[in-house]
Amino acid sequence: MTNADVHTLTGAYVLHALSEDERAVFERHLGACEACTQEVAELAATAGRLGLAVSETPPPELKARVMGRIPNVRQESPLPKQPSRSGGNPARGRRASRWALAACLAAAAGLGGVAVWQHEEARDARAEASAEQRRSAELAAVLGAPDAKAGSARLGGGASATVVVSKSRDKAAFVSSGLAKPPSGKVYQLWFADGDTMRPAGLLDPASRTQAVLLDGPVAKASGMGITVEPAGGSPKPTSAPVALMNFPA
Numbered sequence: 001m002t003n004a005d006v007h008t009l010t011g012a013y014v015l016h017a018l019s020e021d022e023r024a025v026f027e028r029h030l031g032a033c034e035a036c037t038q039e040v041a042e043l044a045a046t047a048g049r050l051g052l053a054v055s056e057t058p059p060p061e062l063k064a065r066v067m068g069r070i071p072n073v074r075q076e077s078p079l080p081k082q083p084s085r086s087g088g089n090p091a092r093g094r095r096a097s098r099w100a101l102a103a104c105l106a107a108a109a110g111l112g113g114v115a116v117w118q119h120e121e122a123r124d125a126r127a128e129a130s131a132e133q134r135r136s137a138e139l140a141a142v143l144g145a146p147d148a149k150a151g152s153a154r155l156g157g158g159a160s161a162t163v164v165v166s167k168s169r170d171k172a173a174f175v176s177s178g179l180a181k182p183p184s185g186k187v188y189q190l191w192f193a194d195g196d197t198m199r200p201a202g203l204l205d206p207a208s209r210t211q212a213v214l215l216d217g218p219v220a221k222a223s224g225m226g227i228t229v230e231p232a233g234g235s236p237k238p239t240s241a242p243v244a245l246m247n248f249p250a
Helices: 005-013 020-030 035-049 064-074 090-143
Strands: 149-154 160-166 171-177 188-192 196-202 210-214 223-232 244-247
Touching: 005 035, 020 035, 035 160, 035 171, 064 223, 090 160, 090 171, 090 188, 090 210, 149 244, 160 196, 160 244, 196 223
Parallel strands: none
Antiparallel strands: 149 160, 160 171, 171 210, 188 196, 188 223, 223 244
């Protein structure tokens, strides 16, 4: 693999699509290439934003308008009578038509009820997604800030991590790949390192091996960050030895 080739592996790396040998080569390269480090951070953030698109909210009066029109929908005029080829019973055909119309109206009413239920479910999902979108926008702003600086490190188990700091925004972002799943009932918690004090900075999703998150709170005077394994929900202070400690790039 040439040096030019390794620069093209950022996307495959974020998606865990590299072989073990390719991954090892790329991670050695990542530690020395600021451009690829930045691109990996941006791609991981983009991957975290996928699926957060929110559908347009229908107007509240839509259901009432649709339900109100159902009883007034007229059946189409019958087609001209054709000579019977099978000698069937005309009365039976009319009964079948009435049953078909009743079934259609019942289905329409049922779909209206399903739509209302789906709308209520979607409303809660949209509220949650809206908060995630705001955080994703803030994350993207930090990663794309003109003064953003990045530093990378290798973590245990073959995982890698990058921290991006923007002094103008007083924010830091953490991007990792290949982080092992924490023990049952535990989570990874991020911390700002303010001298000898560790300040809580948020939790990682225990189900995801690729992370792209904004650290909670301002960078302020913090010189670095740490990661610990904590009980679900997090802790006000670290209760275990750090899994990793990373200095912020100067």
